[in-house]
Amino acid sequence: MTSKATIPGDAQSPVGASLLAKASSQAISSLNDTAQSRADSRLQVSGPTLDFADISLTLGRTTILDHVTFQVRPGSVHALVGPNGGGKSSLIKTLLGQMPHQGRLSLQWPGEPGTIGYVPQALEFDRGLPMTVDDFMAAMCQRRPAFLGLSKHYAKAIGDALERVGMQDKRKRRMGALSGGERQRVLLAQGLIPAPQLLVLDEPMSALDEAGIRVFERLLDDWRAAGITVLWIEHDLEAVGRLADHVTGLNRRVLFDATPRQALTPDRLLSLFSTHPRSAA
The missing domain is CATH 3.40.50.300 (P-loop containing nucleotide triphosphate hydrolases)
Structure with a gap:
């Protein structure tokens, strides 16, 4: 069908x-x-x-x-x-x-x-924001407010997606401190959830x-x-x-x-x- x-x-x-x-x-x-x-x-x-x-x-x-x-x-x-x-x-x-x-x-x-997943060309944001990789993934991939942290429902999926793009070890880094290539990998990860x-x-x-x-x-x-x-x-x-x-x-x-x-x-x-x-x- x-x-x-x-x-x-x-x-x-x-x-x-x-x-x-x-x-x-x-x-x-x-x-x-x-x-x-x-x-x-x-x-x-x-x-x-x-x-x-x-x-x-x-x-x-x-x-x-x-x-x-x-x-x-x-x-x-x-x-x-x-x-x-x-x-x-x-x-x-x-x-x-x-x-x-x-x-x-x-x-x-x-x-x-x-x-349908979508990965944009670039990420525009205030690099001075104290937003970590986990915060960004939470904001993009779950309904729960990002300031409450990762929900149990999405925690494994987010961890798996970051592992697939080689960013698992930088989850606590601020997004503004990442290189352009690292930010692009995070964008790829968010496109994988769901x-x-x-x-x-x-x-x-x-x-x-x-x-x-x-x-x-x-x-x-x-x-x-x-x-x-x-x-x-x-x-x-x-x-x-x-x-x-x-x-x-x-x-x-x-x-x-x-x-x-x-x-x-x-x-x-x-x-x-x-x-x-x-x-x-």
Whole structure:
């Protein structure tokens, strides 16, 4: 039995609204030939199919998204690449229910609708606040006020998530004292609670150091093995070539949608990063 949810262009989805509530509470070239075969070899898929159908967005006289159409396969790691200002983050905001748009966006779940996790690009907060890693995780992941500490219900899940990103030993450190890469790891940890079936990542590698990148790559392998659908905005094309199952190039409109080997060619990348998008390849 499958379940389908459609996000119309003139309405905010309940799923998107719940993600927005979570996000706003923050105050805050080696290509892998076996990527597609890895995706096809999974026996169980928990994540949904995403269908972006003719999505358009205009702000004032500026066209942000121009009839964007592509599909994210269930249980795949799907990368979204393109220049700054090309509409990647705006497209994510349509999924999160933050942007009015034209067109149709639907999620087809393999069973009952699951959980959507979101990891933003950066964490904005007052670094002078005496907020520890535990405090931040409590504020993000539980209903109980953070000043009361971790609830027993979430304590194990938060500990496990911090262990997965290598931040277990820094739980009592102030968030403002962490490096940019360490804060990014904490952001990755909060995206794991509750365990998602669809995970939306907005440039998660942007502030990571080498150790953090290894953590992220291990997480990607875990998500793929668990059949989680991952929609991943990324500027590091070498990493996309190694780690993604599928790549969509977006510069206001879709310029290519293919496997990494087919997508990340010099001609297609030149077209993608040109000031004025050319015809779709």
